[in-house]
Amino acid sequence: MRFPMRSLGIVLTSALALTACSSTSDDSTESSGAASCAPSSGPVTLNFTSWIPGIETVVKAWNDKNPDIQVTVQTGPNGNGGTYQNFFNQLKAGNAPDLGQIEYDALPSFRVQDGLTNLADCTEVTAAKDQFVDWTWGQVTFGEENSVYGIPQDAGPMALFYRKDLFEKNGIAIPTTWDEYAAAAEKVKAAGGYITNFSQSDINQFAGLAWQAGGRWFANDGSQWTVNLQDEGTTKVANYWQGLLDKKLVSTVPPWTTEWDNAYNKGNAWTWVSAVWGANSISSGAPDTSGKWAVAPMPQWTAGGTSAGNWGGSSTAVFKGSKHPYEAAKFALWLNTDQEALTLLNKEANLYPATKSGATLPALSEGVEFYGGQKIYDVFATASTQVAADFVWGPTMTSTYATASDGFKAAVSGSGTLADALKTTQTATIDTLKSQSIPVAE
Amino acid sequence: MRSKSPVRALLFFILPFGLLFAAFYLLPIGYAIKQSLYKVQRTGTFGPATEVFGGFEQYQRVFENGPFWSSVGRVLLFGVVQVPVMLGLALLLALLLDSGLVKGRGFFRLAFFVPYAVPGVVAAIMWGFLYSPNLSPFTSLTSSVDFLSADFVLWSMANVVTWVYVGYNMLIIYSALLAIPQEVYEAAKIDGAGPWRTAWSIKVPLVMPAIILTTVFSIIGTLQLLAEPQVFRTFSSAVSSTYTPNLTVYSTSSIPNFNLAAAFSVVLALATCALSFTFLKATQRGGDK
Numbered sequence: 001m002r003f004p005m006r007s008l009g010i011v012l013t014s015a016l017a018l019t020a021c022s023s024t025s026d027d028s029t030e031s032s033g034a035a036s037c038a039p040s041s042g043p044v045t046l047n048f049t050s051w052i053p054g055i056e057t058v059v060k061a062w063n064d065k066n067p068d069i070q071v072t073v074q075t076g077p078n079g080n081g082g083t084y085q086n087f088f089n090q091l092k093a094g095n096a097p098d099l100g101q102i103e104y105d106a107l108p109s110f111r112v113q114d115g116l117t118n119l120a121d122c123t124e125v126t127a128a129k130d131q132f133v134d135w136t137w138g139q140v141t142f143g144e145e146n147s148v149y150g151i152p153q154d155a156g157p158m159a160l161f162y163r164k165d166l167f168e169k170n171g172i173a174i175p176t177t178w179d180e181y182a183a184a185a186e187k188v189k190a191a192g193g194y195i196t197n198f199s200q201s202d203i204n205q206f207a208g209l210a211w212q213a214g215g216r217w218f219a220n221d222g223s224q225w226t227v228n229l230q231d232e233g234t235t236k237v238a239n240y241w242q243g244l245l246d247k248k249l250v251s252t253v254p255p256w257t258t259e260w261d262n263a264y265n266k267g268n269a270w271t272w273v274s275a276v277w278g279a280n281s282i283s284s285g286a287p288d289t290s291g292k293w294a295v296a297p298m299p300q301w302t303a304g305g306t307s308a309g310n311w312g313g314s315s316t317a318v319f320k321g322s323k324h325p326y327e328a329a330k331f332a333l334w335l336n337t338d339q340e341a342l343t344l345l346n347k348e349a350n351l352y353p354a355t356k357s358g359a360t361l362p363a364l365s366e367g368v369e370f371y372g373g374q375k376i377y378d379v380f381a382t383a384s385t386q387v388a389a390d391f392v393w394g395p396t397m398t399s400t401y402a403t404a405s406d407g408f409k410a411a412v413s414g415s416g417t418l419a420d421a422l423k424t425t426q427t428a429t430i431d432t433l434k435s436q437s438i439p440v441a442e
Numbered sequence: 443m444r445s446k447s448p449v450r451a452l453l454f455f456i457l458p459f460g461l462l463f464a465a466f467y468l469l470p471i472g473y474a475i476k477q478s479l480y481k482v483q484r485t486g487t488f489g490p491a492t493e494v495f496g497g498f499e500q501y502q503r504v505f506e507n508g509p510f511w512s513s514v515g516r517v518l519l520f521g522v523v524q525v526p527v528m529l530g531l532a533l534l535l536a537l538l539l540d541s542g543l544v545k546g547r548g549f550f551r552l553a554f555f556v557p558y559a560v561p562g563v564v565a566a567i568m569w570g571f572l573y574s575p576n577l578s579p580f581t582s583l584t585s586s587v588d589f590l591s592a593d594f595v596l597w598s599m600a601n602v603v604t605w606v607y608v609g610y611n612m613l614i615i616y617s618a619l620l621a622i623p624q625e626v627y628e629a630a631k632i633d634g635a636g637p638w639r640t641a642w643s644i645k646v647p648l649v650m651p652a653i654i655l656t657t658v659f660s661i662i663g664t665l666q667l668l669a670e671p672q673v674f675r676t677f678s679s680a681v682s683s684t685y686t687p688n689l690t691v692y693s694t695s696s697i698p699n700f701n702l703a704a705a706f707s708v709v710l711a712l713a714t715c716a717l718s719f720t721f722l723k724a725t726q727r728g729g730d731k
Contacts, residue, residue, distance in 0.1 A: 084696065085695070085696040085698070088696070088698040089698075092698075092700065109697075111488055112484075112487075112488055112491075113491070113698065114490055114491055142488075200679060201675075201676070201679075220487050221487075222486065222487060223486060223487065224487060225487055252679070253576075254676060254677045254678070254679065256676070257574075257676060257677045258571070258574075258577060259574050259575075259576050259577050259677065262576060262577065263576075395487070395488075396697055398693075398696050398697050398698075399693070399697045402683040402693050403683070405683065406682035406683055406684070409679040409680070409681075409682065410679070410682075412679050413591065413592055413679045413680060415592075432697060432699070435503060435699060435702060436482055436484075436697075436699055437481070437482050437483050437484050437491075438484065438487065439484075439486070439487060
């Protein structure tokens, strides 16, 4: 037993040596105040990481026209599926790419880790403000003056995807309110299906539903954060879905699995309240149902109401440490405002642009074959104007989502309720903030 | 007095290993220990963060973290059941191969080992499909027993781990069996020992060191379960983000809270060391070696 003891000794001494020789590693670059935005001299190469399907095609269109600013694109899994973790690790190691795709809900996490370049000194960027839908601009500026932490890329206004054929065949009216939706759920169950599948582990959909109902999970007054996962709107949504779960009116297949695709492909689930990009998820996951779907506005909490939720949407951000913020910003602006780029993004990945003029793209005014030729983007264009602009994301969403998802999964398996899960998540989120010394109200 | 050259030669031969060992083992461990002793300080909601020495603050969080310790309990329960079952099977298969009762020994040796060549993640996904209520080819079974429910999922994963590693452990035990000199068997035969007696009184005791070795590997592997729960998390409601200790480390580092994740890792590493050495000590005292 001598060797292990000795090696333990080596480990400890080397650890001490490491601690001794590297004193506090504070990268005290100012995180407040914008970075300078001067053009580099000579040609530059930028690295860009994204998970948009077909992004290579879009980047190639840029590279062909801009020999002096070449962009190398790297693709990976979606943000919470691993790319964010890579970004955080790369930032910690000081070798992050110049640009990265970051969803709106993750921007605060990257900003709090001091990972983003403030582009407020890039005049082209600030001048582009009016081109974007207001709430998306609010997400990248955090509602602050003199701060732009990313260029809005796309939005995820929500609507109701439904099986037109099944609703018609069974004489069920398309629900316009959540009460009607619950009533329809009973009829669908009687007809041998489920009205929808409750997303137990992807909390983003629930966030979109809460957003519509007036839930506001986080607030930031500059000196501290407030966490409020149990406000009136959110609780209302949680209790509503708990009711459907208790009556077994919704299925609970884990989302984004083959089994989940199967449930839609076989017609077990009749509706999906989802974002505009969900159009692509259905057509690729349930190919046998082509021509049978249609899109209607999201059910409302009050009859005649006009409010929509948002699910997802990304920005293109410039990471801290990029040596070419000017060129990076220029590319990000082109990617997200140029008509050619936006058309390509829509064609490759059904992205719905965050620009105001994007809604008038020719590709977005055409009927979509999978949806029986319906001009589905018209529904989302209306929804886009009905998304409340004041929803704020917290600085540790990864952890908030993980805890909420653990609780939702437990509720679905019959232990506890969705409301219990939100209560646990509230406490856990505050703990996570505190453990990172992020000021938070108790 | 020794001449200088052997020392130099010794250094020369140790150097390649030593360098790699330092670069990929000691340094990362040292770095993790260092990280675990720091904490982050900031001013305001988006103020700049500075890392300062925090002493054992992160460790205090680790010890106050209920889900982490219940996940340790969970993998211990997993290990207490799964490791003996797996090694028992491995020993049985190795004895069968060695007994001469089996024809096509080379084929079976390879066939048992093949699952180990399947990457853990792929194995987990494959078994996930088999367990899945609607996709499984055995729907009559999966519709009556939910293998992915809270009551079963731990043992469903144990089955995957067993499937992957039985062949690997069998091979280690089998090679130990092959190393037993023929004279021992002859002596046993002369003493009138049948195949059962030989297996129980000769073979098993002589391959004990191999069994102990595989047990230690298995204890380490059990405490570090990650791939299986990570994959099962996507299609089972019963697997949380803190289901095993390593999953907690992973979740914590993706917040990202590297300091706390480092503290979790160090505690986990120490627990693994302690358990492995305790097992070694206990078996050494018991054995006649």
